[in-house]
Amino acid sequence: MAKAIRAEWFLGVSLATTLVFLLAGGPLVANLSKPLWLALIFVWLFGVLLGSALSVVRHADRVAEALGEPYGTLVLTLSVTAIEVMSISAVMLHGANNPTLVRDTLFAIVMIILGGMVGASLLIGGARHREQHYNLQGANAYLSVIIPLAVLTLSLPNFTVTTAGPTLSTAQQIFLVIMSIGLYGAFLAIQTGRHRGYFTLEEEHERPARGRGDKQAPLFRHATLLVVYMAPVAYLAEQLAHPVDYLIETLKAPDPLGGVIIAMLVATPEAISATRAAFANRLQRSINVFLGSVLSTIGLTVPFMLAISYYTGHTVDLGLNPANDLLLVLTLVVSVVTFASGRTNVLQGVVHVMLFAAFLMLIFQD
Numbered sequence: 001m002a003k004a005i006r007a008e009w010f011l012g013v014s015l016a017t018t019l020v021f022l023l024a025g026g027p028l029v030a031n032l033s034k035p036l037w038l039a040l041i042f043v044w045l046f047g048v049l050l051g052s053a054l055s056v057v058r059h060a061d062r063v064a065e066a067l068g069e070p071y072g073t074l075v076l077t078l079s080v081t082a083i084e085v086m087s088i089s090a091v092m093l094h095g096a097n098n099p100t101l102v103r104d105t106l107f108a109i110v111m112i113i114l115g116g117m118v119g120a121s122l123l124i125g126g127a128r129h130r131e132q133h134y135n136l137q138g139a140n141a142y143l144s145v146i147i148p149l150a151v152l153t154l155s156l157p158n159f160t161v162t163t164a165g166p167t168l169s170t171a172q173q174i175f176l177v178i179m180s181i182g183l184y185g186a187f188l189a190i191q192t193g194r195h196r197g198y199f200t201l202e203e204e205h206e207r208p209a210r211g212r213g214d215k216q217a218p219l220f221r222h223a224t225l226l227v228v229y230m231a232p233v234a235y236l237a238e239q240l241a242h243p244v245d246y247l248i249e250t251l252k253a254p255d256p257l258g259g260v261i262i263a264m265l266v267a268t269p270e271a272i273s274a275t276r277a278a279f280a281n282r283l284q285r286s287i288n289v290f291l292g293s294v295l296s297t298i299g300l301t302v303p304f305m306l307a308i309s310y311y312t313g314h315t316v317d318l319g320l321n322p323a324n325d326l327l328l329v330l331t332l333v334v335s336v337v338t339f340a341s342g343r344t345n346v347l348q349g350v351v352h353v354m355l356f357a358a359f360l361m362l363i364f365q366d
Helices: 002-007 009-028 035-067 071-092 101-129 136-154 170-192 202-206 219-230 233-250 256-279 283-312 322-338 346-364
Strands: none
Touching: 002 009, 009 035, 009 219, 009 233, 035 071, 035 219, 035 233, 035 256, 071 101, 071 170, 071 219, 071 233, 071 256, 071 283, 101 136, 101 256, 101 283, 101 322, 101 346, 136 170, 136 283, 136 322, 170 283, 233 256, 256 283, 256 346, 322 346
């Protein structure tokens, strides 16, 4: 019992923070005009949310080891997608309507993962192991679904004329929802069915799982703790919306900053998981994490957020501005080139990191 308490001490922090904001949330967010107080509240909430997300990923990893690939990675990506949907919904439904929040968050996640996360994984893995190998068919399967979903979601709205601005009509949104769910469902069918071997590598499949003291713990325990850690996220994300909205609406911070904050919260745990796998020369696992994350972000988050916007009456602008639209296409093209040979090296990591740097620059200088 004492060992379990030491291992799960952060759950107490998460639950205590939730209780504090339930009882005294109003007074705590009433003085955000004071810079130090604003910073304190933001760091407190962001830190607790990030810690909860890391704990979710930790238990999802234990579930992954028990289930094996690709089911384990699927559990991980779906868990993080749930956190993402809850976080975006909480911020979107709080305060003034921010029609670009969904778009900014989706684009930020795509760039953080396909730029920063891929770049860091390939750099770390390449520096330690020179060249790393993966299953080419699996990477191609991911990209063949990611590319049309990303372009139709973030680029197509700029070219449609049925509605004004970077938006889609109701009929177009319904089509996008059906197509996203359909493509994601078809992908899951091959990932968990007849083409399951595309998403494993023989060398990694034969390698024993990482040793941990609790690796023999029952699967049920880790699955339960995964859900318990996720429970406070929705409420705490709603509280995080207060300092985020204050930054954007009152202090006139760049509008995409709200999406970047949510994207960092969502992508950081998976980034840690992916880079650890690459460092351990398990690049296939790393690829399953970051490409699976992008796919679930677009394939599942977009339908959920369009449905929420429809029922709440919040407008959603999906089309990117010209500079970000070009950067998205460039990133997708480079990703195709990177995952076209079945092996990776440091140079490819450098290229992806530079694309991520370009994304950061455009947040403030577009």
